[in-house]
Amino acid sequence: MSDLGGKSVIVTGAASGIGRATAAAFVAAGAKVIACDRADVSVDGATPMRIDAGDEADVAASVERACADHGGLDIFFANAGISGGYVGGIFDVDAAAWAEVLRVNLIGPALAIKHAAPRIAERGGGAIICTASVAGLRSGAGPAPYSASKAGVINLVQVAAQQLAGTGVRVNAVLPGLIETGMTQPIYDDARARGSEAAIGKLNPLRRGGEAEEIAAAVLFLASGAASYVNGAALPVDGGLSSSHPTSGRFTVGALRP
Template structure:
């Protein structure tokens, strides 16, 4: 028996990366899924892999009509909606404040904040018709601490975390739970895409991320899409019936503290400071 038997889910960004991993896991756990994405060829392949279980919806989350259509497809094809995973994401190269471009800033927020907000807007009526549901929003550790992403991306992900909390306060009394996941360094194409690389090249770059990720975090394994999919499965399932308005950090421990907290060979500014002080102190 699957943990999502009888459930219907919509997953944005469902044709690759974290979204694809979540589609595969949700199907294995008994759900029927609408994979919403802009990668039509990959979406068609998903329908072929999972006939009668996965439907693909072309969905640019900056376009409200396409979000509404994806939700509508879940209702018309599978009879309703129980789970929404707002996962579609992008990044950018605006790391320095003087380099901010207004149009790029707006685009980042349209995809990462406005998209999930509109997803919730259109999902809520369908979920209420089923007696409730679960909404999961992909945030990021970049929304928790500085240094893990460009400025627009990071501040947008911080907005997603707080938006999830506010939405949970409003929707939980109606039986709809809302939570966020904060991934760490996960081997997907988003890193290459943030550098402006073509999609095919960005996909290949994910392998390089996987090769090097384990070196920069306490958990010596690369983060992979299934790590986030497993967290999404928990939040989507009845196992998380008492969990709402929070965020789960899935990052291999990279945010537990500075490197010297978990790597004894790493430089500690305190050790250096006190070491210098002791070295310069006169003998007793």
């Protein structure tokens, strides 16, 4: 992604997982990165900034910091998110838990678009990428509040792409499948404790879990000129999981069955 050199970039949720891997990838591509999180951020070559991605004043401050430090803003990766816990039945979650998941996972990206888009447009255009999830496509991949919030992100980028028509600002979502991060660590830890780690990711055609760096590569693509005609899109990066409903068998010719 050679055209990312010198670009001014904000990454939220950059203390770990997908955010950290993506901030590092932007730095490696020559971008000038503000790496934001509520926790301490340590990404070589990036400027750390403590923010709450669901707080409007904090999001606005991150945009102003990028403009002050780097002369403007070209790319915003609205990645910060929370699971809300893995007790996800609709009848198991109270209103406060719903509100917090939606505040961070859905309102956070909306605030990123609100504050970043005008400054990106001032530079002649650029990209906003929001982290959604395959859990936002259909049930069965996450707790109820998390899944609903990510479905909202998918719709949000479509709405934003339309409302930013003519500005040169592209808005897209990346939809990770199962990736080992701090958020999903309980799933991996439980599988390892039960001796079933080998089963992780077996529902997707690649039959493995993903790596944070694989999501970072997709984000850099969406941020780059290589994706100059991609707008309002939701890109699954999930090993093929969302290409079908999970089944216990494979509808393949017997001779080709693995």
